[in-house]
Amino acid sequence: MVPVNYYIALSAILFIIGAMGVLVRRNALIIFMSVELMLNAANVALVAFSSANNSLDGQIFVFFIMTVAAAEVAVGLALIVAIFRSKNSINVDEINMLKG
Amino acid sequence: MNFSEAANTGLFFQLAPLLVFLPLTGMLINMIFGGKMSEKAVGTVASLASGSAFVVSVLLAYSLNAVHGELHTIPFAEWIHIGTLQLDWTFRVDSLSTVMMLVVSGVGTLIHIYAIGYMHEDVRFKDDIKRFRRFFVFLNLFIAMMMILVSGDSYLMLFVGWEGVGLCSFLLIGFWYDFDTLGQKSTANAEAGKKAFIANRVGDFGFLLAIFTTFWHFGSLQFDSVFEAATAHPDPVVISAITLFMLIGVTGKSAQVPLYIWLPDAMAGPTPVSALIHAATMVTAGVYLVVRSAPLYSLVHSASYIVAMIGAVTALFAATIAVGQYDIKKVLAYSTISQLGFMVAAVGMGAYVAGIFHLATHAFFKALLFLSAGSIILGMERGHHHLAHGHGDHDDADAHHDEEVFDPGDMRNMGNLRKQMPITFWLYMAGTLALAGIFPFAGFWSKDEILLDAKLHAEHFPGVYWLLSLAAFMTAFYMGRQIWMVFFGKERTEVAKHAEESPPVMTVPLMVLAVLAVFGGALNLPFDGFHNLGHWLEYTIGHVEGLPLDLGVAGISTVLALLAIFFSWLLYGKNPLKEGQPDPLKKPLGFLFTGMENKWFVDEGYKALVITPFEKLAKFLSIDLDWNFWHDWFHDSVLYAGFKWLAKFLSEPVDMGIINAIADKLAEWTQRSSESLRRMQNGFVRSYALSVLLGVVTILGYLLFK
């Protein structure tokens, strides 16, 4: 049997990669995808814990997270599209009129 | 109840407050109604106010005599009561204070009367008639303050008067505040007043410390309780401290070395002021203070010696300067300093009677001299006006300003005034002889007593006698010089030729003073059965051995004085000074005379050592330290700019700034990142995310590894 630690470690790695994506990519869409990866990593941890704890709560939570992710995606993509229409770019580095 | 009954029962003592309030009333009347009164009326009110104070003084003296000098204190008002600090305004009538009262109000009244005439002309020469009234207001105020000084029953009341007369001195020196002594527009007179006040304040500072020390060691400021406590527990350190602190006050008020510097400048005041305040009364307050504190001074010899030496040194020092002066009033001013030195030396040696005796005679003859000098100056002014305007048209102000500067007080401009101003001449002669100490004039007796004391106490007070004798010699010399220069020889200017004699309102009081100057010695003749002043003062300062006339001392001093006058005749009388000729002493004495002429450069020394450093310090503190450093640099640059910098630093988020700095150093991207630095303002989502992650990492790090 695989120790739960390994799963958590994997989830941590994925999470960190996701976070890195937010930090280093300039494409709003990819940043967004990276956030999805972070959520996904959390899901892995939850399912692993759920299995280890022998409790379905974790899995249910994963389900909700997926739903929320879907909702976020709807709003997020709409926002990105809207921004693109006015700025003709989804480079987050160019979305910096507000600063100081 | 008849008069003597009233005197015997001490009823008159209740009049003591009037000493102060009569002059004050005069002052108030002139202040409030004076504007609508004629000059004569104003002068009369003021003179009456002062004169009535004299009457009261006489009554007090009479009553005191009637009760055999028994001390009387007349409580008048509570002043400050805090805990053990009980300060009341109580009048003290004893033999010492009555002498002072008599001198002050007596001489004062005469000078008031004289001033009516003097100021009448002075205000016209200076073209500001309105100021006539102000003069008498100040003068009355001065009398009131002087009365407080001499009649107070505690050190504090003495101090009140002490400061009060200082104020009057300031006001009167600066009376012609918009002129200088030559009548030119200037701040010089005002500065002189300020100088006097400040020098006096320095003295007062010492006096204050003396008062504090007294209070905290003897628990009171009332004279008798202080003396009682002091004699009960004579702690030499404390009493030395008190007496020496007091001495600072004395040097300030009585113009002793090193604080005398204000007095010569004080001649900027109208001449009656010089006579009254800066010769006869106020400046003797220091002498009075020492005599008043006799029980303290007699307890510590070292302090007394310092007092005596200061007096003696001053006497000689000022006399040397007087020799080199050309201004008639300046000579008298330095002479006053010198004579005050005699008095201080006397009281320092414990010769209180001699000191007070000289105080009184000096008041007479020095007032006489000053007022006569005033008469001379006015005479010169009259001559000057006569020449300038033909008919003495005072109103032509413009013409007045355009004239060449003429100094009516410069002895080099005079000469042979005996002819133009005969009355003044004779009066002046009386004063001069008294001052020079020629038998039998008043000065002879009092000065001799001091010299005798100095001689007798030479073992305890070494050097004093010689200094004083030398000073006495110089005194006779410079007075002789003055007489020859002013009254004899040829007129050195046109003005001198046209000088005019003064009116009776001025000369009559002078005559009274002249009489006093001639016969004043009668106060305390050194013969058995006389010693009147000594006996009178015994009531206050205890028994004093009346000294007999010492022919040796008297002879030496008389010979010295005559010799000095002879020398002066040789130098100034035999070959009168010509116009523009330098002083004959200049050659033989060389740099010494330069020193005398320039007052030994003391003023310059003060300027270099005290005033300039002070101004520099003030400038440094206010401009550099307080404003540039503290206000601008510290507040604006450090606090404000530092804060702004911090705000800016943080607003380009702090973590970014730090990271930036580190990154720059690590990778040496400095050049390349200058462009990105500019763009690295805010507004980048990714940077914000970085900040979030940084927070996460930090918090987790802390929680996991703490």
Added chain:
Amino acid sequence: MTVDLILFLILAAVAIATALGMLLSRNAVYSALFLVLNFATVAVFYLLLGAPFIALTQVTVYAGAIMVLFLFVIMLLGTEELPKGEGLNWQKPMAVILAVVLMVEATFLIFVQEPVADLISNSPSADFGGPRAIGELLFSRYLLPFEVTSILLLVAMVGAIVLTLNKKEGGQK
């Protein structure tokens, strides 16, 4: 080393590789596809961990629906590749440093401090993690969250419409 472990390691390698692929791809389409692969791999993990329902949802909803949406948008906007930008030079190194530190912290947390229970327990019942068990829970204990999610989706829908409709009407009125 058990088979499970070997399988895990292989899959983990794939998952990490695909995640890195997403992170590093210059082209957004590749990124999206890598992410789909990653999701699929993770779904296998879910199966391994006894969560078949979640695994299925992962594939259909996440990998299928959501990622397709992403692809759509990428294509729609034509933003597969961004022009090379300058700026924020220090951002990447800092991110890497932070990632490394975070990694260290995670390792410390997971393996050093009080390690989490060592083994995954065997699936206790056949139905553990199956649709039925999940469904029952969802409609009893988790009814409220379930309802909230529905509202959430509604809100998201409205929001998406508001944001895009705004533009269509020309923005200004």
Added chain:
Amino acid sequence: MNLTQADFYTLLPVMVLTVWAVALLLVDLFIPKERKGWTAFLAVAGLALTIGFSLSQIGQESSGFFEMVVLDGFSTFVNILLLVSGLMGISLAYSYLKRMGIERGEYYSLMLFSIAGMMLMAQASDLIVVFLALELLSIPLYVLAAFAHPQHDSGEAGIKYFLLGAFSGGFVVYGIALVFGATQSTALAGIAAAALAGTANIPLMLAGSALILVGFSFKVAAVPFHMWTPDVYQGAPTPVTAFMAAGAKIAGFAALMRVFSTAFPSLAVDLAPVLAVLAALTMIVGNVVAVSQTNIKRMLAYSSIAHAGYILMAFVAFGNPAVSATAIAAGIFYLVAYALTNFGSWSIVIALEKEDGKGLELEDYAGLGKSNPLMAAAMTIFMLSLTGIPPTLGLVGKFYLFSAVIAADMYWLAIVGVLTSLISAFYYLRVVVIMYMKDGEPKTLSEPWLNLTWIAMAAITVILGFMPASLFNWASQAIMKLF
């Protein structure tokens, strides 16, 4: 499944509001475009109705939905505060939207949804509900922030808020996962129980709680999770900003209070220093940076960050039963004070804002003291209150907070608080200076709802400044249930 009356009762206000919001969406379809004001009134009616229900619940306690949500004094207090904030938010928006040409019915629905999410957050007693409530409050706010898009920088505000919100949401989720792994439970009570029973993996739980803290800190804009705030506050339509500054903060703090004091009291020793440092950093950065701002919205944004720092001070005592009750009561009180003052000042910002997005620089306030003395006076009161000068509510709030910190013997934190208050005086005063001491002719908008808002807020700020006791008593009774 059997839903009981208790289930409904517990969540009654939230449900009413949600249903109303859904209904409003539908009704809005039938309201003509030029009459969108009706939607606003309907939304106000819904809020009023909900306030009525909430008021009726004062003093009631219950729990429902398998203890996923609770109703207690605390939640009722926060609910009412949130609903009132909603009311004010709408009163600010009513004329603004029309003026800016972005008046749409969805605005009000989205607001109601967001409020529902906030209320749910205050009532949640399970991490799953907390998470969902967080999303429910956030998603409408993302949309609202971008509501004026493409005008001004509204879109930018929206996307920044969204991306960073989602990013921080990831941390919350991962945190919850860790806590779940450590304690086998997502229920707040269950977590606390596991920790108490010793079955929990404490390091994991600690890490999880820290990540959850990050999420909340993001919502309340604590340093260093604050950086979105100025940009978003500036870019978002002003009424949204005002609502966000109050509502999101209240909800965030409410959840923080409930989660941390219910689920993690055992971690207090470890977390308190973290909170203290966060509070200090937040106060320092917020106040210091505010000084260099020239845009009033940005300045108020930093001010709101700073105030988050003050409120955070109330938490440093959490876990110390002797002082934490009053401390948290003080925190709630401060929240109220902040919310009221906040709405007051934002409403004046709106009154001066121009259609073209101008009128938001500080210099635009020059001469307000002359041209509109009453408004300037109100603004002055708000600024004084934010600074903490008597006779205002702000002083009392600071007084309570600082005394709580001192009671907890955290003197250094109190001193940081005091010093940063001093710094804050600098920029708040600048507004006053500009209004009264510089010349200008600012045009102000006079609109009944707006006027009502700032006049009422100014009055309340002063009156409560004199008589804060009853409000504070209510606040302290409200938090009793948490301990």
Added chain:
Amino acid sequence: MDFELLPNLVTFFPLVGVLILFFIKPDNKVLVRWVALATSLATFGISLVLLQNFDASNPALQMVTNLPWITVANWNISYYMGVDGLSILLILLTTFLTPIALLSTWSAIEEREKDFNIFFLMLEVGMLGVFMAQDLFLFYVYWEFTLVPMYFLIGIWGGPERIYASIKFFLYTMAGSLLMLLAILWLGINQGTFAVPDLIALGGIPAGIQTWLFLAFAIAFAIKVPMWPLHSWLPDAHVQAPTAGSVILAGVLLKMGTYGFVRFNLPLFPEAAVKFAPIMAGLAVVGIIYGAIVSYYQRDIKKLVAYSSISHLGFVMLGLFALNSQGIQGGILQMINHGLSTGALFLLVGMIYEQTHTRDFDVYGGLWKIMPVYGTIMLVVTLSSMGLPGLNGFVGEFTILLGAFGSEAIGSAWYAGLSAIGVILAAIYMLYMYQKIFLGPEGSIVETVKEHGHALRDLSVREIITITPLLVFIFWIGLYPKPFFALIAPTVDNLVAVLQAAMH
């Protein structure tokens, strides 16, 4: 009538005027002026009734109002007002100076007069409250509240640098008072009450903590006083403030600082007070000398007077920290004296400024001749400020120096000795000022004013009326200070007893 409520009436009566003013049209300047003046005069009248009902022989608080105000959790805040010997004179000074200051504005303030008067009356409320509050929180409220109107008075009606000055004033004061707030909170929480008399009665604060609390309070008050080196705000505020503002600032607001010391620092932390006495006295001495020297170098009349305040208040501080009855009584009386003299100085400077619009020494000179009444009054005030015997300044300075000289707490006569130098320096800078303005030949300003079409005139009747009351008190206190000391003495004796106990 229930006299117990008098303190409240005095404090809040100016609000009546504020209310009336709200309903007057700003254009109606005459009415605005009269309403404000009448209100302040009425307040003064009421404060005289207060004085009449004040039992000078009773050292305790009198006419007390003590109502619970905020009693939640562990805070017991009360609305606690009362009067005792420490405050009665300052209350009277406040009510006395306010109408005078208001009267002086009739020609000086030309725009927004209504606002000005409203702020001024509000300021009076705050100041009176400060002197009467006996609850720390209440005190803090009043204390901070005074900042606001003063801030506006400087910032709106001040000179060219008014904004800078007003902000500096605000921030400096607030900086100190925030630390005080922390100390207040510590006391309130740990001692269970905010009421000062109760706190004094409770006592028992450990010496170590007393030190910190003392410092926290002291910094707040020292900034207000201002003691060297925290004085940097003062020259700015004074110079920029309008005349009436300067009068009140110097006359009353600065006294809040010294009052704070004697009201709170000394009785609440007696041990710390004893411990700090030499340090505080040292700072006071530095302030005396420093302020005096710096004054001397000023070329702006107002600035000179401002710096002289630093010197004068140094005397007050020295007296207070002598911790004996001479020092403290002298200190309190000197607060009044400084209020009168410096208030009068600012008024007089304002009067000439209205005519000449400059305060630069260099253009002045010889005014005594042109304006004899003005010159004479100025002379009296100058002398009072210098501490000439017979005028009020002397009584205060003398008792202070005397007290400090023998103070057991300060422990060395050096402090008083050095401070006495301040007496010399005062003469130097005050006479310098007097000379520059009034003596010497006429300055260029005479011509300048003439060129503008009107000659310099002597004081108007209104101006004389404004200044005369101050002169009366300058003489009264100088000649017969007994009634004033009588009001202070019993309370101070009590205080001294506490301090003596702490010393041994």
